[in-house]
Amino acid sequence: MKFRLEEIEVPEDEPFKYDALKRQPVVEFVRNLIKQLEGPFVLALDSPWGTGKTTVVRMLRASLKSEGFASVYFNAWKEDYVSDPLIPMVGWCWRRPMQQQPHQTRCWPERSKG
Incomplete structure (x- = not known):
């Protein structure tokens, strides 16, 4: 018996393609x-x-993303093994961009000093 429905596909170029629930x-x-x-x-x-x-x-x-915005998706339920949720989130932010774009070192841009 299945208790979870499969995730709905959300194509990046057509995010509402399978949006049956409007x-x-x-x-x-x-x-x-x-x-x-x-x-x-x-x-x-x-x-x-x-x-x-x-899904939303x-x-x-x-x-x-189609409008040029950057975002971070962090699933806290998958990181539920730590009492302080900030620890895996900061770790994720530090690692993730390097996996996607090795030249980028952080989720956030460097601030100019001045």
């Missing part, structure tokens, strides 16, 4: 909100288990 308006609302923000921010997405939060985030990331 999440596109929600994703576009959040994307447009993000486009208006200036500076760093934190976004919390709160909903009961199984309601599609991960994957669609949002693909939609933002």
